[in-house]
Amino acid sequence: MKLQYEGIPDKHDLKPFISGQKIKKCVSRLAGKISKDYKKKVPVLIGVLNGSFVFMSDLIRELAIDSEVDFIRLSSYGNSKVSSRQVKLLKDISSSIKDRDVLVVEDIVDSGLTLKFIKDLILSYQPSSLEFVTLLFKKNVSELDFNVKYIGFKIKNKFVVGYGIDYAGKYRNLKEIYFLKN
Numbered sequence: 001m002k003l004q005y006e007g008i009p010d011k012h013d014l015k016p017f018i019s020g021q022k023i024k025k026c027v028s029r030l031a032g033k034i035s036k037d038y039k040k041k042v043p044v045l046i047g048v049l050n051g052s053f054v055f056m057s058d059l060i061r062e063l064a065i066d067s068e069v070d071f072i073r074l075s076s077y078g079n080s081k082v083s084s085r086q087v088k089l090l091k092d093i094s095s096s097i098k099d100r101d102v103l104v105v106e107d108i109v110d111s112g113l114t115l116k117f118i119k120d121l122i123l124s125y126q127p128s129s130l131e132f133v134t135l136l137f138k139k140n141v142s143e144l145d146f147n148v149k150y151i152g153f154k155i156k157n158k159f160v161v162g163y164g165i166d167y168a169g170k171y172r173n174l175k176e177i178y179f180l181k182n
Contacts, residue, residue: 013181014161018153020175023135023163026152027055030133031062033150034103042066043101044127046093048118049073051107054164054172055135059105070095072104072121076114087117093125102127103150107165108136110157112144119146136160136177 034043042065047056049071060067073091104118115132122130133150141157161167162174171178 014171014174014178015181016176017155017158017160017179018163018177020163023152023177024058026135027058028062030150030152031059031064034059034133035064038065038067038101038103041101042068043103044068044070044095044097045103045105046097046118046122047071047105048107048114049091050172051165052105052135055107056105059133067103068095070097072118074114074117087114089117089121092121096125097122098126099128101129102131104130104132106132106134107163108138108160109134109144109148110138110141112142115144115148135163136165 045056045060045067047053047069050073053071056069060069070093071091072089072093075088075090076086102122104115104122106115109115109132119130119132131149133152134148135152137148137151137154138157139154159167159180160177161171161180162177164172165177166172167180171180
């Protein structure tokens with residue numbers, strides 16, 4: 001599939017990777033596990049903007065528990081396919097999460113630097129618990145020294161777009177996930 005977007009000089013070849021139907025089944029499975037684990041609790045789900053908004057929207061609608069929602073925004077990529085390895089906080093959470101159960105919702109974990117940054121920041125607010133859920137996890141790249149409890153798909157170290165995940169702000173609107181070939 002070749003798409004042309006304004007602001008990206010070359011046509012990008014997109015190779016289909018994960019269908020919308022597979023994503024929907026995965027989101028339902030993750031929501032079921034979270035609902036079971038947080039039964040009789042009201043966790044605060046913190047979405048990592050901008051990439052997680054589509055995944056988080058679908059996830060919270062599948063939950064069988066009450067929850068609250070907040071967002072955090074960070075930057076480590078800019079318009080590049082490679083992380084700058086420097087995480088910048090652009091928007092902090094606005095909720096009080098002291099003594100609350102917190103679940104951070106991420107679209108993709110690759111190096112894990114963003115998650116390490118978020119973990120340290122959220123723990124400084126003294127939640128009663130902190131867990132992470134991600135739709136995609138790059139298994140051979142992650143440098144995490146802690147576990148991500150809820151993982152949708154483990155993937156190879158390829159650059160992906162779609163379903164909220166972008167390249168230079170584009171492709172978030174795609175209903176499936178694609179490998180970006182060039």
